[in-house]
Amino acid sequence: MIADYAQDITPQSLVTLLEKGSNLLVALPSKKQTIITSLAPEFSLILPPPGTPLVSHFPERDTPVTVVPVTPLSSNPILTPNTPPVWFSGVPFAYGNNPLLVPILNAPAESFAADSGSDSGADAVVEAADKGGEGLWAGSQMGLVAGFQALGGARATWVGGVELFSDEYAQKELPQGVKPGNTQFTSDVAAWTFQESLALRIDNVTHHLVGETGPRETYTINDNVVFTAHISKYNSGKSAWEPYSGITDMQLEFTMLDPHIRTSLPPATGNAGEYSVTFRVPDRHGVFKFIIDYKRKGWTHLQSSTVVPVVPPRHDGYPRFLSAAWPYYIGAISTSIGFVLFSTLWLAGDDREANKKFAKTTKTE
């Protein structure tokens, strides 16, 4: 067993690798304490006291108590459904309160961590419950294989012991007489760790006004806007990214400091991989962002942010010719017509010749 690592493998260098996007698959040492044991708490994994491997008397079998068959949960999206029980030997750990942890394999309910080898160690087991801060290391809340989805997109999987991957365990027959699921389980775990399964990405996002096709520089308040995102999933069989329409609970936020609108972004019928929603821009102007922030246990985090300014209507963007203004229109038009009519009558109606004649006839009388 390698107790010392090369000079450049330190907990800090491993974390730097993870930040830069490399995926890690780490197995915890069962006997000695190495630098890996000191790195585990950084991932919110709490290890039991040194020298206490996982032990289980159930089910009755002819292997040592430290070699335990564990049944994986069928509902875990990382594993193939109905994987047979796997042989495990190593240390369990407790999960800290961190939502980035993805449990892959939990310990059987009847197992516990102990270092005794005979029935006379029973008292030590009971005293261990009072000693350690976390109490007794027992039950199905302990983990044996846990994944960690880092914020940068890289994945790190922590396994309680290396023997899970060995050929000997893959061939050993289970107490029920069937072949174990070690091969299937380890290839599922490796596929998830190295971004071959449950890996998503956003190909592009677009936005435009209802009725148009291209995006605008700015939108006006109360506009109806269509937002579209294209999402792909990696298909390891074909080594290619394929459009994926299976996300049913994605949400879009239209945010200016706080989300003003949060709606669901459902898959569009017709085009594979397209998710689209139409909504009305709030009647507040300002600089808004279309935000997609999709985080689910086991899946890649999807994050996208598109900035778009929203302006109030221009001077000619308001409704014109309101029905409430009819009296004013009628008034203005009738004033103009009246003026024209009066001017015509005044200028045309003054008959100078007729006045002169009248004046002449009255004077001669």
Add this chain to the structure above:
Amino acid sequence: MSILSFCLLSLLVVSGTDAAKLSLQSPRFTISSSNATQLRAEPISLAQQPAPLTLGLTDVLKLTFQVIEKDEGKGVQPHQTFLRFYDKVSGEEGIQPIRVTPAGKAKFELNMARPPTSLPPTTSSDPLSVSLLLGSFEYSPVQFDMFDIYLPESQPAPQHPDEATFHPLPTIVHTFRAEQKLPPRPISATFAALVLAPWAVLLGLTVKLCRDVAPFTTIYKGWGIVRPPKKLIPSTPLAQA
């Protein structure tokens, strides 16, 4: 002969993996309140579970039993004697080890006024199913489902502040300002008609004026006078205007 004894021995070894079984002798539970009055005391039958137990906030549950080997009946101290509290609905679990004397006698006390840290978070409506796990290096492991118990509601398990962002968040709908309200169109039409009212007055008075003045005007037709004007009487309004 040696071959036969070897075969017999190997048979024994094979049958030896079918180890002796463990059992419980006289398992009993007692629920008493904080002032030591007994509320319920029953023996636990492994064949049929007793009715679900209920513990109040200050009650005490005492569990006693002896672990024995099934065939011989002598007391045994197994390596693992755990009480498992499991909530089927939420999946929360708690494991509590029980101290067993070398003679196999075990006693467990659960005081709700000072509950052990190993209890899982409980809800008010779902019971915890309690089972006893016995594991040993020398005997076959065995699990006994003892009873269901209703415990007082506890604080829920603490959640990370970011946990909510890993699930769908509540929908936010923007309440828009109300649409600009306009008065009803008939009212606007009425007032528009009112605006045109002076024209009506003007037309009416013009017509009256024409009618009043018409007798005092000369009507010409074809370079000749058809009708001469009437004379204006000085005392009438038209002459004085």
